[in-house]
Amino acid sequence: MAEAIVSVPATARRGEIIELKALVRHPMETGFRYTQRGERVPRNIVTQFVCSYDGAEILRATLHPAITANPLLVFNAVATVSGEIEFRWTGDNGFSVSEIATIVVN
Amino acid sequence: MPAATRLGMVPDLGRWSAALSTILLLGAAPAPETPPHHPAKSGIDYASDDVRRMQADDFANPGMLWVAQGGKRWQEPAGNSGKSCAACHGDAAKAMKGVAARYPGVDAATSELLNLEGRINRCRKDQQAAEPLAYESEDLLALTAYVAHQSRGQPLQVSVDAAARPYFARGREIYYRRQGQMNLACTHCHEQNVGRKLLADTISEGHGNAYPIYRLEWQSAGSLHRRLRACYFGVRAEMPAAGSAELLDLELYLAWRARGLPVETPGVRR
Numbered sequence: 164m165a166e167a168i169v170s171v172p173a174t175a176r177r178g179e180i181i182e183l184k185a186l187v188r189h190p191m192e193t194g195f196r197y198t199q200r201g202e203r204v205p206r207n208i209v210t211q212f213v214c215s216y217d218g219a220e221i222l223r224a225t226l227h228p229a230i231t232a233n234p235l236l237v238f239n240a241v242a243t244v245s246g247e248i249e250f251r252w253t254g255d256n257g258f259s260v261s262e263i264a265t266i267v268v269n
Numbered sequence: 270m271p272a273a274t275r276l277g278m279v280p281d282l283g284r285w286s287a288a289l290s291t292i293l294l295l296g297a298a299p300a301p302e303t304p305p306h307h308p309a310k311s312g313i314d315y316a317s318d319d320v321r322r323m324q325a326d327d328f329a330n331p332g333m334l335w336v337a338q339g340g341k342r343w344q345e346p347a348g349n350s351g352k353s354c355a356a357c358h359g360d361a362a363k364a365m366k367g368v369a370a371r372y373p374g375v376d377a378a379t380s381e382l383l384n385l386e387g388r389i390n391r392c393r394k395d396q397q398a399a400e401p402l403a404y405e406s407e408d409l410l411a412l413t414a415y416v417a418h419q420s421r422g423q424p425l426q427v428s429v430d431a432a433a434r435p436y437f438a439r440g441r442e443i444y445y446r447r448q449g450q451m452n453l454a455c456t457h458c459h460e461q462n463v464g465r466k467l468l469a470d471t472i473s474e475g476h477g478n479a480y481p482i483y484r485l486e487w488q489s490a491g492s493l494h495r496r497l498r499a500c501y502f503g504v505r506a507e508m509p510a511a512g513s514a515e516l517l518d519l520e521l522y523l524a525w526r527a528r529g530l531p532v533e534t535p536g537v538r539r
Contacts, residue, residue: 168337170328184328188338190488232488233331 169250171264175242183214185250186235187260193228209254212236217246226254242268285451285467285503305460306474309530315464315473316538320485324537332414332483332535335407335490339415342408348399354412357396365419369532373521375432382436382517385413386492404512410490414481417534424531425478427524440522443515449506458500470539475500476527477520479536486539493520 170184187209194206206228214222221240240248245268251261313324323329343354343361358364373384376391383391389412390401402409429437444455458467459475466472480493487495494511497519501508509515 166334168328168333186328186331186334188331188334231485233334233483235329235331237329 166260167250167252167262169248169262169264171248171266172242173265174267174269177242177244177268179242180239181242181266182237182239183248183250184235184237185212185214185262186233187252188233189252189254189258191226191228191230191232191234195228207255207258209234209252209258211251211253213251213253214238214240215249215251216240217244217248242266244268306463309476309527310474311478311530311533312473312476312538313479313533313536315471320537320539324479324533324535330483330535330537332481332490332537335411335414335481335483336418336535338407339411339413339418342412343415348393348397350397350399352397354392357392361415361419365416367420367423369417369420369534370423370425371427373436373517373524374428375436377432380432382433382514382521384493384517384520385417386512387517389413389416404510405492405495410481410492413492414490414535417481417532420532421534422531424529425524425527427521427528429521429525433521436518436521437525439515440518440520443519444522449501449504451504451506453504455500474526475523476530477523478527478530479533479538481534482536482538484538490535493523 167185167187169186170182172181175181189209190207191209192204192207194204194208196204198204208228208230209226212222212224212226213220222238224236226234245266247263247265249261249263251259253259313321316324324332327333340361346353346356355361369385372388373382375381376383376388381387386404386409389409393399393401402412427433447454455475458472462472463474464471477493477496480496481490482496483490484496492511494513494516497516498508498511
């Protein structure tokens with residue numbers, strides 16, 4: 164299953180500010196809704212997003228209900244070294260998805 | 270928004286009724302051979318800037334999640350044949366380029382009208398010896414989006430030759446037929462009130478060149494037939510099933526109306 168799509172520039176200059184994009188497939192069910200039969204739809208959301216660059220955590224976000232399904236996160240980082248950038252989403256019901264992209268810094 | 274709406278149990282246009290009183294109930298003009306609004310303009314040209322930006326950026330367009338998923342399904346063996354789509358068709362970027370622009374089309378072997386979903390299911394049944402995928406299932410949406418995406422930028426060009434003519438004629442008849450409690454035909458909105466507002470929507474020319482789309486209101490990808498059912502619901506008409514003959518005929522007529530427009534799959538709509 165294609166669970167996530169990430170965008171990282173393939174190359175960057177040292178010190179350059181780069182834009183990272185992370186899109187994940189998730190229903191983000193709020194837990195506040197009811198079916199037509201009056202049964203509560205259980206909450207099912209992504210609760211944590213973590214981005215690590217060359218092993219070091221550079222961004223951590225706590226997600227809450229009322230964030231859109233299939234959320235897109237866009238943020239910036241400073242290109243420091245060549246290496247891997249890892250994106251990881253975790254959430255309710257053991258949800259866990261990760262994507263890795265590599266960047267060459269020169 | 271009512272829970273059931275966001276869950277997709279009920280279509281989403283019940284709120285149209287009040288707004289519809291503003292649409293003039295003009296008599297439907299006799300069906301012209303070449304409709305107004307030609308050359309055609311895509312629905313994306315009537316969308317807001319943020320929706321346009323979302324569609325234009327493959328890393329922000331959530332429809333790409335379905336395209337990517339379809340790419341995986343393309344590689345997976347299915348059914349008793351144990352064959353994947355790729356086993357026969359190879360690289361989709363080559364084999365499927367331009368294909369979606371020719372659909373719906375009449376299948377020479379059976380004289381049936383097939384849209385892309387139907388064509389894919391035909392291969393599942395005949396070539397893979399697999400169960401057909403349910404209309405609107407995640408897997409069929411993903412494969413359809415993936416196959417159609419290979420034609421992005423290609424102009425729509427369906428055949429309305431002798432074999433297709435009866436389907437086409439029925440599709441056009443439906444297009445100009447008043448229906449539902451609102452007693453409106455497609456033409457009343459998508460030809461006679463283009464560019465005007467219906468609640469928060471700007472009424473477009475009603476083309477299907479971007480489907481399957483990611484619709485923000487659905488919080489999901491969806492097929493053209495799902496969109497058409499929403500329009501039927503909006504005028505409070507009985508909704509034909511997704512994949513039904515009525516919607517297929519209409520889809521052929523819509524594709525002909527939209528001829529020349531580039532395939533945009535996966536589109537984004539509000």
